[in-house]
Amino acid sequence: MIKIAFTGNPNVGKSALINAIAGSNLKVGNWAGVTVEKKEAEFEYKGEKIQCIDLPGVYSLSPYTLEEMITRDFIINEKPDVVINIVDSTNLERNLYLTMLLKELGRPMIMALNFYDEFEKLNYKLDTKKFEELVEMDVVMTSATKKTGLQELLDRALEIAKNKKDEVEYTLLFDNCLQDAIEVVKCKINCDETLLKASKKFGINFLAIKLIERDSHLLEILKEEYGYSLDQEIVKSAEQLELDHDEDVETILAEGRYGTVKGILARTFTTSMKSRLDFTDKIDRILLNKYLGLPIFLLIIVGLMGTVFNGSAPLIDWVDGFVNNYIGKYVGMLIDENTPAWLASLVVDGILGGVGGVVVFVPLMLYLYFFLALLEESGYMSRVAFLMDRIMTKLGLNGKAFVPMVLGFGCTVPAIYATRTLEDDSSRRLTAAMAPFMSCGARLPVYGLFTAAFFGAKAGLVVMSLYVLGITVAILTGLILKNFKMFKSEGKALLIELPPYRVPSLRVIVKSTLTRTTSYLKKATTIIMGMLMILWALTYFPNNGDTANSYMAKFGKTFQGVLKPTGFADRWETVAAIPPSLAAKEIVVGFMAQVLVGDNGAQEEEEEAPTTFFEDTTEQVVGLGIAIKDSVLAVVSFDVKGLFSVPEASEIEEEGNGIVAATKMLWTDNLAPLRAYSFMVYILLVVPCVVTLGAIKQEFGYKFTGFIIGLLLVVPYVVSTLIFQIGRLFF
Amino acid sequence: MKLTDLKRGESARIVKIGKIGELKKRLVDMGVTAGEVIRLERNAPLGDPQEFIVKSTNIAIRKQDAQNIEVEKN
Numbered sequence: 001m002i003k004i005a006f007t008g009n010p011n012v013g014k015s016a017l018i019n020a021i022a023g024s025n026l027k028v029g030n031w032a033g034v035t036v037e038k039k040e041a042e043f044e045y046k047g048e049k050i051q052c053i054d055l056p057g058v059y060s061l062s063p064y065t066l067e068e069m070i071t072r073d074f075i076i077n078e079k080p081d082v083v084i085n086i087v088d089s090t091n092l093e094r095n096l097y098l099t100m101l102l103k104e105l106g107r108p109m110i111m112a113l114n115f116y117d118e119f120e121k122l123n124y125k126l127d128t129k130k131f132e133e134l135v136e137m138d139v140v141m142t143s144a145t146k147k148t149g150l151q152e153l154l155d156r157a158l159e160i161a162k163n164k165k166d167e168v169e170y171t172l173l174f175d176n177c178l179q180d181a182i183e184v185v186k187c188k189i190n191c192d193e194t195l196l197k198a199s200k201k202f203g204i205n206f207l208a209i210k211l212i213e214r215d216s217h218l219l220e221i222l223k224e225e226y227g228y229s230l231d232q233e234i235v236k237s238a239e240q241l242e243l244d245h246d247e248d249v250e251t252i253l254a255e256g257r258y259g260t261v262k263g264i265l266a267r268t269f270t271t272s273m274k275s276r277l278d279f280t281d282k283i284d285r286i287l288l289n290k291y292l293g294l295p296i297f298l299l300i301i302v303g304l305m306g307t308v309f310n311g312s313a314p315l316i317d318w319v320d321g322f323v324n325n326y327i328g329k330y331v332g333m334l335i336d337e338n339t340p341a342w343l344a345s346l347v348v349d350g351i352l353g354g355v356g357g358v359v360v361f362v363p364l365m366l367y368l369y370f371f372l373a374l375l376e377e378s379g380y381m382s383r384v385a386f387l388m389d390r391i392m393t394k395l396g397l398n399g400k401a402f403v404p405m406v407l408g409f410g411c412t413v414p415a416i417y418a419t420r421t422l423e424d425d426s427s428r429r430l431t432a433a434m435a436p437f438m439s440c441g442a443r444l445p446v447y448g449l450f451t452a453a454f455f456g457a458k459a460g461l462v463v464m465s466l467y468v469l470g471i472t473v474a475i476l477t478g479l480i481l482k483n484f485k486m487f488k489s490e491g492k493a494l495l496i497e498l499p500p501y502r503v504p505s506l507r508v509i510v511k512s513t514l515t516r517t518t519s520y521l522k523k524a525t526t527i528i529m530g531m532l533m534i535l536w537a538l539t540y541f542p543n544n545g546d547t548a549n550s551y552m553a554k555f556g557k558t559f560q561g562v563l564k565p566t567g568f569a570d571r572w573e574t575v576a577a578i579p580p581s582l583a584a585k586e587i588v589v590g591f592m593a594q595v596l597v598g599d600n601g602a603q604e605e606e607e608e609a610p611t612t613f614f615e616d617t618t619e620q621v622v623g624l625g626i627a628i629k630d631s632v633l634a635v636v637s638f639d640v641k642g643l644f645s646v647p648e649a650s651e652i653e654e655e656g657n658g659i660v661a662a663t664k665m666l667w668t669d670n671l672a673p674l675r676a677y678s679f680m681v682y683i684l685l686v687v688p689c690v691v692t693l694g695a696i697k698q699e700f701g702y703k704f705t706g707f708i709i710g711l712l713l714v715v716p717y718v719v720s721t722l723i724f725q726i727g728r729l730f731f
Numbered sequence: 732m733k734l735t736d737l738k739r740g741e742s743a744r745i746v747k748i749g750k751i752g753e754l755k756k757r758l759v760d761m762g763v764t765a766g767e768v769i770r771l772e773r774n775a776p777l778g779d780p781q782e783f784i785v786k787s788t789n790i791a792i793r794k795q796d797a798q799n800i801e802v803e804k805n
Contacts, residue, residue, distance in 0.1 A: 290774070
């Protein structure tokens with residue numbers, strides 16, 4: 001098998017290129033132990049098995065950031081047969097710096113000069129022959145959008161890989177005094193047995209440079225694995241260098257590399273007067289404008305939410321109906337009188353319900369990933385950080401954390417996945433801990449029911465206050481959490497590159513959308529299904545479907561005492577509704593219907609006229625057509641108000657007969673509205689649905705998920721109690 | 732003078748990057764080294780961070796960090 005590693009700066013079109021080469025074989029995962037995306041593909045080409053690994057985009061190979069460590073360690077430890085070094089041909093000087101660093105690692109390499117179509121448009125010229133000679137590797141012009149050079153790149157990479165060179169010793173072209181210092185260390189390495197052994201692994205150039213740099217990461221490894229500690233002679237020569245240059249060695253070396261790059265370009269490259277930044281500058285004058293910048297950004301965010309949540313809503317309804325009414329009906333037919341009632345219920349309510357719970361999110365994910373990819377590929381995403389940084393620093397976060405928070409208003413699940421756009425783990429965690437407090441769409445039916453029952457005309461105001469409360473609690477929680485070590489991201493100064501705007505290729509966006517959605521589906525199923533099954537069992541047993549006497553009801557009665565201070569716990573029904581709300585917050589409404597009104601609502605559905613398989617299928621296909629049409633209409637209409645509108649009382653009534661009236665009877669004392677409000681606050685702030693938990697587990701692991709669950713049990717308890725206890729003083 | 736003393740659209744040559752920890756290494760890796768010409772492109776709408784152009788790359792850093800970068804006008 002041939003192992004090809006793809007590496008390059010961020011924003012050099014690496015993903016587009018690897019997508020174009022590996023196509024549908026691309027699998028997305030995580031690097032072991034971290035949430036940095038790992039894209040891999042295996043396929044056969046010309047009778048050879050090829051494995052492509054897309055390394056994270058980096059500017060350098062220092063041990064400071066996770067991405068750089070992954071890239072550097074992968075090339076050193078896994079020794080890929082060939083490294084494809086992707087370079088943005090419109091920004092050669094900066095991009096070639098990484099090339100110089102990669103050369104130090106001494107692996108067989110090939111360079112892809114990407115965006116070559118743009119390069120030509122700018123009238124830049126490069127003497128390729130001479131350039132190849134100077135950078136000491138093959139160079140192929142590529143363009144992922146135009147699909148040029150891809151085949152040649154792969155062919156040449158294969159050729160190099162088949163030559164099976166273990167190490168390539170490239171020439172380093174530093175100035176004399178630097179070169180001398182490196183040569184001295186190289187001599188030392190050749191004389192020292194342990195260092196010689198280490199140089200087999202790291203390559204002699206890399207080892208020599210890292211020794212002069214006194215790179216802490218590498219020195220640790222040398223000490224642990226080889227029992228080597230730094231030579232005094234090396235330390236002295238490094239200190240002399242620093243004294244001569246009045247700079248630290250790392251900077252001297254970096255400047256040396258840039259010098260080399262300048263030298264190479266001076267002999268091979270001619271630029272034109274045209275600048276690739278003209279177009280970008282024109283757009284940024286509007287999008288980053290002092291006065292227009294923020295309003296436009298808010299419009300884009302509102303548009304994004306409107307499109308993602310409103311646009312996917314008709315499709316979500318269709319998928320829901322497809323699973324429950326269509327698949328559910330035919331699965332139901334397989335169950336005959338001999339099937340035990342619990343098994344029938346497990347299959348229909350437990351398993352099918354669970355599958356439904358996961359797949360209804362697919363349209364949402366498709367829309368979300370599509371528009372996030374659009375923002376990323378076009379270059380706007382990094383501008384978000386630029387615009388919002390000032391505000392978000394107050395929370396110890398940087399500007400990028402704004403997007404996941406806003407998405408949380410629609411649905412917490414994509415908000416959790418969107419934390420991936422943040423670069424450090426502590427910010428990711430802090431954002432993920434705050435996002436669940438944003439009031440998501442699924443809470444609206446619950447608000448609808450309880451405001452209809454207890455607040456009447458003031459419903460809108462009450463719901464608005466819940467939104468504000470959610471935001472306030474999120475900010476307060478953030479302010480407190482940011483002082484803890486796990487969330488502290490101080491010292492992480494902001495440095496963002498604002499890449500030039502590019503018209504993104506639709507194919508690339510669609511591909512990345514599909515890859516990410518399928519990886520959601522694959523991984524989301526296990527944990528979520530398991531938890532939904534448990535919740536099903538707790539509401540079904542021990543009395544086979546009698547909810548009012550289920551374990552869940554017992555749970556409610558048991559925990560009434562603990563929750564007493566919150567004010568809503570004098571009725572066990574509300575307490576018992578909390579665990580099922582984990583399946584999905586809107587289930588509270590259904591649960592209330594079951595325990596307060598009884599099961600008569602469900603019976604009516606059975607009396608529909610029998611339909612044939614053909615009729616059912618046609619109905620589903622027609623329904624899909626309508627859903628697609630509605631979805632498009634919803635995207636075009638930009639109806640943002642719809643996102644925040646609470647369902648009407650009449651709509652809720654359809655869920656079960658007389659549920660609003662029954663809910664009204666929950667409390668009749670003069671504190672009733674306060675109790676209802678306290679309950680809504682609790683549902684707003686309590687542990688989010690299992691799909692969100694699944695996402696958190698997937699991104700941050702079990703330990704952090706446990707922490708979030710704990711946090712989201714304490715916070716709602718405290719807030720609800722405060723609201724009730726303080727509120728009652730005024731009633 | 733300090734990098735933060737630049738006005739919009741003005742350029743200057745970098746003299747020295749002071750002690751700003753890890754950020755210095757990251758800046759140097761992106762080509763922000765002594766001798767390079769740097770231009771203040773714009774401030775963010777809320778005043779901070781600032782966008783600069785070095786080596787035909789647009790980067791943004793916060794004012795508190797830009798303060799530690801010494802520049803001189805030609």
